[in-house]
Amino acid sequence: MKTRFSVHIKRYLVYRWLFCGVCFQCVFPKDPPNPRLTLDQGDKRLSYDRNCSHTVLFQESNHLFIGGINHVLQVDVDSGQKILKNFTLSSEICAEKSCENVVTVIEQFQNCTFVCGTNGENPRCWKLYPGENYTLTMEGTGISPHTCTQNSLSLVADGDLYAAAPLYNDGTLLQFRRKAGNRISLWMHDQWLSEPTFISSFLAKRNDDTMNEKIYVLFREKNSDTSPEADPWISRVARVCKVDEGGPKQFLQNIWSSFLKARLVCGIPNESLYFNRLQDVFVLHAENWTDSRVYALFSSSWNFTAVCIYSLEALDGVFERSSFKDYNKEIPTPRPGTCVQNSKSLPIPTLQIIKDYPEMNDWIHPIHKDTPFFTSTDSYTKIAVDRVNASDGHVHNVLLLATDKGTILKVLEDDYKAFIISETHLTSGSAPIQSMKLDSERKKLFVGYPDQMAVFDLQRCQDYNASCGDCVLARDPYCAWTEHGCMSQTKGIQNIANGSTSECSRSLGRIKRDLRSPPLVSLRIQHTVPTDVPFYLSCPVESHHATYRWEHKEKNSTCQKTQSECLFLIPAMTKDDYGTYKCMSHERDYTKVVKEYKLIPEPVLSTAVQRRAQEWISIFVTVVFYICCL
Incomplete structure (x- = not known):
């Protein structure tokens, strides 16, 4: 009883501390706390007269594919031309189950556009061809969920299709699997995860060492710690070798032989305050995989949101150097999780650790361990990150955060500190954003709402066009001040480092037109x-x-x-x-x-003018009164 009472007292003090507003800025500092600008982009929509309550986006070159219910909409992002491909179900299926075929997977696979859907709770996959033709290609169980409310994800990497989806229509047996392609199918050991929710997966390319390339999977799972003060969810990263072929016949056959997982931490470790609910992930790949960054969006049990940034090299280092949780014996050779040319030849002691002790003892911390990169009391649903070559000759990262109110936050990553450039309303409503797709080449962000698609222009430099000072204060790496105003060019006046407008005065000799103050x-x-x-x-x-x-x-x-x-x-x-x-x-x-x-x-009227005005007013009132009484 005493222990439970102390737990409740501790929880009360933590929540009071967070919500009182006095100490929150000390724990999660936000400087400045608000977006600099609040903008309204206007009507830039890709409208469609179809129910798209479950939106899946996929882009291939200049074509954007939008998955909805019983159809896929193909849009040419340059011309706006649309092609509708219907995936309605047969009457036989409708007679037995739901008539909805919700498209949940769109990938480029086996030289075609590969589409999978719920198909009336009987998942199926199709191949799309140019024009409006498509053909049924394979059963979709384990690739697409049975209903759109079930968790799933998909990934195509080096000719192989990876997916996470429940095997059964009740949502059970949800695993990350290699389902089709050049290599054999693999799945997971049942005991490795506990009620997972998969968020994202990606391949980290190693151009000079392809055998050691790995697939990373980010998810949250049920916390094994059931104490009252523990969060019910824990965020994780798992990895498997791309060349993994499973274990030998007698042990882990057709099961990942390189699977390892580790806890992903975002919060204030010294205060034991963590954002444990992973919401979304964006990976900013670099030419050298060690320079790649993982941007993770989290929520917490006290309804706050945070973004933490991880170095892929440091993340991978945990798997390479950490001890194995609850395993106290000598680690065999080769080390569990090592990529080998023939995984079927791995010794049993190595595979035994993979099977029974796959979790790493060390946690994965963000680049800045003491505080998240960004925190907010608002709720965010999606994240994307663009790399921008700016006018100062440097490359800057810009985060794009989607809110549950339908707006986009544009955030400059300034030496691992967040500068909020703007918050933009894309539509007249306030529906939550369900999906986003970044087109970095065209500098556009495609944003999926329940019933429409909006296009967010990342180079809206006209929003700061009043003067050189306004353009520089924005600290927007997409824009710079030129003789034609604030333009989306890499040459011009800008001061992204601190927003000081003194650069405008020093550069007057280079810029002919000075609009430092509006007329x-x-x-x-x-x-x-x-x-x-x-x-x-x-x-x-x-x-x-x-x-x-x-x-x-x-x-x-x-x-x-x-x-x-x-x-x-x-x-x-x-x-x-x-x-x-x-x-x-x-x-x-x-x-x-x-x-x-x-x-x-107001001008002062003469006495005579005032008397004449009063007479006319009296006549007017009398006439109006007479007319009203007729």
Whole structure:
């Protein structure tokens, strides 16, 4: 009883500590905490008159394939031309089970577009050909789930198809398997995972050492620790050798002979606060596999979100050097998990550890061990990362985070610190984003919603086109200031390192057109205001990182700030309240006039004019009253 009571007290203190708002910034610092800009992209949709409540995206060259219910939509991303391929079920299947054929897999496999779907809870796969033709190719059990609510993933690597999907329609026997291709089919030992949810898988290419290439699988599984303070889920990374052919006939035949797994950590280890629920993964591959980065999106039991970044070399090092959990004897040779040309010749002691002790003792930590790269109180669903060659001659990474409200967060990775460039609304609604596909070559992000597809342009430099200062303050590596304004070019004025606008002044000799401040003509507004009446002024909040003030007759006043406007209220106009008001913004080393008002008093009429006006008003009121009473 005492132990349980202490657990509850500990949990209460942790939650109070997190939610009080006083200590949260100390634990998970966010500087700055908000997106610099809130933008509305407008209507850039790929609309389709079909139910696509379960969206699967796949891109091959300039063709985007969108999987939905009973169809695949093929879109030419350059011309916008669409081809619809129907995958409706026969009446015999509909009579017995669900009529829905939800497309869950689209891959390029065996020189064709390979499509698999639930097929009325009887998974099937097809090959698509140019035009509208397709042919049934194989049973889809273990490749596609039986229903769209069941967990699954797929991967094609070097001519082999890997997949994770339940073997049975009740969702059981969910494993990661090699299903088809050049090598034999392999599956997992039943005891290796506990109620897994697979998130992502990828092949790490080694151009100079193909035999040691490995497939990595990221997932979360049920935590074996059932104590009250433990999270019910644990995030994992597993790996297998690409050349794995399974064990010999007497042991682990047709089962992965190189399978190992390790815990993936994101949080504050010193405080025992972890984000244990892996949500999504994006791998930024490099020419040398050791330079590749794994970006992982997590959620927590207290409804916070985090992004942690991992070095693939360090991640792989855990599998190479860690001891095996709960195994205390001498490690045999070859070391379990080693890639060999003929896995069927591996000795039994090596395979015995793979079977009984596949988990590594060491945990996989992010590049910065003490804190996540990014944390938020908002809920995020998807992540993508683009590598950008910027005007400063350096390569910068930009994270694209999808929210459950349908917006995209654009985040600059600045020396492992997050600078939030913008949050963009892509559609008028607030539906959660279900899928994303990055086209790095065209600098576009295809975003799948329940009933539509949106295209996010990563090079929206027109959003910072007001001046050189606005362009530089954005710190957007896609953009730079040129003689034509803020443009998506690699040559121009930009300061991605710190956003200082002093570069604008130093570079005037190279840039002919200086628009450091927008012309005030378009910003001036004149109002005629009578005395003794309340009046308020407003100007747009262009940057959430700027401070705003109102200037009037050499006096400065703070504004009443809303999410989108800076307001100034005059309770009752007096003689001293007339004149010029300027809404000023200050950000870093840049100050500008956002809006300017001129308030003038209402003209004073002569006594005769006032008497004549009153007579006409009296006549008008009498006429209106007479008409209303007829």
